[in-house]
Amino acid sequence: MAKIHGHISINIENCKGCELCTNECPQESLKMSDNINKKGYHYAVLVEDNCTGCTNCAMVCPEAIITVYRQTKQKRQPVAVISNVTENLNINID
Amino acid sequence: MTQLFPEKTDDPYLYLAGDESYKCELIEEMNQVWRRPDSLIDTPMHYCPGCGHSIAHRLLMEVVEELDIVERTVGIAPVGCAVFAYNYLNVDMQEAAHGRAPAVATGIKRVLPDRILFTYQGDGDLAAIGTAETIHAVNRGEKIVIVFINNGIYGMTGGQMAPTTLAGAKTSTTIFGRDPSVHGHPLRIAEMIAPLPGAYYVTRQAVNTANHVRKTKKALLKAFQYQIDNVDGTCFVEIVSNCPSGWKMTPLESNELLEDEIFQFYKLGDLKLPGKE
Numbered sequence: 001m002a003k004i005h006g007h008i009s010i011n012i013e014n015c016k017g018c019e020l021c022t023n024e025c026p027q028e029s030l031k032m033s034d035n036i037n038k039k040g041y042h043y044a045v046l047v048e049d050n051c052t053g054c055t056n057c058a059m060v061c062p063e064a065i066i067t068v069y070r071q072t073k074q075k076r077q078p079v080a081v082i083s084n085v086t087e088n089l090n091i092n093i094d
Numbered sequence: 095m096t097q098l099f100p101e102k103t104d105d106p107y108l109y110l111a112g113d114e115s116y117k118c119e120l121i122e123e124m125n126q127v128w129r130r131p132d133s134l135i136d137t138p139m140h141y142c143p144g145c146g147h148s149i150a151h152r153l154l155m156e157v158v159e160e161l162d163i164v165e166r167t168v169g170i171a172p173v174g175c176a177v178f179a180y181n182y183l184n185v186d187m188q189e190a191a192h193g194r195a196p197a198v199a200t201g202i203k204r205v206l207p208d209r210i211l212f213t214y215q216g217d218g219d220l221a222a223i224g225t226a227e228t229i230h231a232v233n234r235g236e237k238i239v240i241v242f243i244n245n246g247i248y249g250m251t252g253g254q255m256a257p258t259t260l261a262g263a264k265t266s267t268t269i270f271g272r273d274p275s276v277h278g279h280p281l282r283i284a285e286m287i288a289p290l291p292g293a294y295y296v297t298r299q300a301v302n303t304a305n306h307v308r309k310t311k312k313a314l315l316k317a318f319q320y321q322i323d324n325v326d327g328t329c330f331v332e333i334v335s336n337c338p339s340g341w342k343m344t345p346l347e348s349n350e351l352l353e354d355e356i357f358q359f360y361k362l363g364d365l366k367l368p369g370k371e
């Protein structure tokens with residue numbers, strides 16, 4: 001994996017479910033959750049581990065609730081790759 | 095045992111921004127490359143989902159932070175959807191009567207010339223009731239930045255036709271589409287004021303895609319920098335935006351309509367650059 005690794009965090013309670021970020025992500029890392037937040041909107045979640053930290057989603061998010069991180073130091077091997085998540089799951093690593 | 099995800103929730107992708115206890119290991123090693131500007135008050139905005147107003151608010155705060163003028167920026171809030179702009183922008187704000195923001199900005203700038211003034215106006219405010227104030231403020235070459243959010247409809251009052259509505263567009267007052275022979279032609283304000291000698295920098299941008307947002311930010315940076323440099327003239331930044339509620343569409347559909355139809359009429363780009371006619 002010789003590519004840049006990024007990550008985002010979304011303040012889901014303020015998400016209004018406009019789907020602009022899911023449409024703008026070049027990696028298609030974002031999907032709308034089946035769950036709803038306190039306001040009753042389906043919120044955006046990161047469902048693929050291929051985010052590059054390009055900030056496109058943060059640029060178009062009207063609520064400015066996406067924080068973007070990008071790895072700059074040495075690369076780390078992932079413990080596990082999570083992809084194509086369709087339901088909620090809990091993961092514990094021993 | 096490392097718990098990768100917080101216990102408090104059953105959604106593994108829930109990382110609450112700013113909450114240290116929720117940050118997983120992965121995030122700690124990474125550099126933050128983008129976050130919400132501090133001057134944008136941390137509260138949910140009242141705008142409809144997907145509305146371009148929120149993006150314009152955020153860009154303004156990013157720009158004043160980057161230029162380090164938070165302490166001496168004064169914004170003039172309009173009447174319209176953005177009437178509560180002062181609830182979100184953590185700079186000095188003043189509410190103006192409908193359409194009169196450039197006149198109020200003129201007064202403040204003349205009394206306090208070291209302040210950086212911007213007006214934030216929609217198309218009902220700037221292009222309808224406030225056309226006269228806009229034209230005369232620009233013609234006098236007032237040293238202010240006018241930010242014009244053009245979404246071609248009166249969003250706040252329920253989607254009535256605005257002067258900027260495109261011909262053929264259906265609104266709640268033109269249910270068969272705007273007919274120029276009855277309702278007049280759509281008004282291109284930026285083209286109208288660009289030839290005025292008082293206009294220093296006139297540009298039209300958009301916020302519907304990430305690249306357009308980046309370009310808009312550059313345009314705003316330029317406009318504010320000109321005012322800091324105390325150039326002789328008004329900077330006018332038009333932002334062609336969407337109004338999903340007024341257009342009766344989803345946010346994604348409204349952004350498509352912008353690309354497909356509206357940018358053909360409201361062409362993006364700089365209309366007047368300093369030193370060029």
Ligand code: SF4
Pocket residue numbers: 006007008024025026027028029030050051052053054055056057058068
């Ligand atoms: S930062 Fe870029 S790659 Fe990562 S989720 Fe956002 S748009 Fe997608």
Ligand code: SF4
Pocket residue numbers: 010014015016017018019020021022043044060061062063064065066144
């Ligand atoms: S762009 Fe922002 S508000 Fe819209 S769905 Fe994505 S995170 Fe939520």
Ligand code: SF4
Pocket residue numbers: 140141142144145146147175245249250336337338339340
């Ligand atoms: S009515 Fe239109 S312009 Fe007003 S907040 Fe809603 S989408 Fe935005």
